[in-house]
Amino acid sequence: MLQLKRNDLLIGFTISVLLSIFVNFALLMRKYEFETGNPGMGIQPPDRTMYYLLIWFFVFSFILFIVNSLMYKLGDKLFRRKEYKRVLVVCVTCISIAYGMFHLSPVLYTAIVVEWIPNSFMTEHLLVFLTVMLSSILIRLLGSKQQMKLEYEQLKTEKLQNSYNALMGQINPHFFFNSLNEFIISRNAIKDIDLWFGSRLSVNLTLPVPERIIISKTKTPIFKKWILREEE
Template sequence: MHLPKKNDLLIGFTVSVLITLFVNFSMLMRNYNDNAKAINMPDNFPMPVPPQNNDFLYFSLIWFFIYAFLLFIVNDQLYKLGDRIFRKKEYKTMLLVAVASVVTAFGVFKLYPPVNDMIMVNLFDIRNRFPFPHPLETEHLFVLLTVMLSVLLVRLLNSKQQMMLEYEKLKTEKLQNSYNALMGQINPHFFFNSLNGLSSLIQSEEKEKTITYLNELSNVFRYILQSNKKELVTLAEELQFVKAYTYLLGVRYEGKLFFSMQVDTPFLLLWYLPILSILPLIENAVKHNVISKQYPLQIDIYTTADNMIVISNKIQPKAEESSGSGIGLKNLWGRYRMLTGKDIQISNRKEYFKVSLPLLNSPAPLP
């Protein structure tokens, strides 16, 4: 068996000391009072108080400390053994610990009188000067129950801490997977189309427009590259990126794709949302709707009175387009839920597709 961890040993030591002092409290107080009386007694007092013998007190303190610490280690090891044998079936493990602890405690209790005789009588010969009391069943039972409850409490606290660590690990892994899925969704067609748009501008020899396009493309790349270092950004930062991104789309779909961005409540610009939350919704609208001179597409981005940012577009489904897998929206929902504790709202009625994203007034993610 593995020895208990240092922290568990420290807890066991501390609990054992406290239990020992509590069990021997009355004896400590009596010894203190008797010694105080002996010290304060006048020298000429006709019947001076005899000096007190502390051997029995020392024996009791050491005995109960060893008893409590031994039970603590036995409980700790039996819980680990039970986990391996019963594979995390908690009730079986607790039953094993309870039975084995009672047997151990009973065995140690039976050793109490002979050990006392060997140490107190044979070594110190103090039977007549300090009569040995009853074997203290109540005190031994109290120590047993207290240690069992203490070890159980430590186990529950360790389990809770372990669950929190595992939750954080899963949360990190899920966020990374969502981010990877998002990047996988953006990279293939976005970068290709961006380079195509740049190539077209170069061929058209529109120098000023080409420079603007390059600057906005640089802003988009920079924002996407830093997205793995951030989790939440302000709405102002996200909209600044959206403006750059929609400029690139506007060049690609000139006269066919239009955007409207409106923030009626300026303070919401300082509120937070997960980085790259709006991008997949714009991509989704462009991917699944007809965009042409005859059927131009309008995408509206606006805030609401209930502190949300809404991305809305008229539904113009492509003739050959299937319903789609919805993976992009699922990834966004999962990432949003992880980082904010809130759900996105999706509406697909009255010929309009709308997604509402809740905004946070604090950059700290919810636990």
């Protein structure tokens, strides 16, 4: 089942709000001029017209964004490793929906708003369509880059862990001990041992180390047995 993450919906909502305000900016400014008593050239737009256009372009861009995201996920399931087919599915679907909504807009406008007959707003629809398509591509590119970075860090961590496990497998536990903060201690390098907070031990070495070597409370009995065995 195709689902969108909450983050995707939030991004789509934000983009849709900004686009709706942007394409209706001239209408909003004209309304503001009439409200402040400084009318310029043109007719004062009715409130119902302004509210309708704000809501319509928000819905138009939000639907395009959602369809774009869902169709890309569907294309990813149907055409793995075939990017051009995924893009083709997204483009055909979005163009079809945008074309249908563009022709639906005058019908809804006539049914809701009767005071003022506007133009078809073809330029505004085209601008919104292109902006949604390009922003969706940009978001996917950034998401892919972030995913690749996370996968690289995960592989790097796994490689280090595998190397560490392989090294630990080759070390003879009779001569070495693994401390709390992952120091591998040699018996010959131990200078002395001090009691530490929480029933832990602090190990001082003959060599300088970047931080204090602590033996945890759970490992303390094992460490003591290891020391006594070494002294036998």
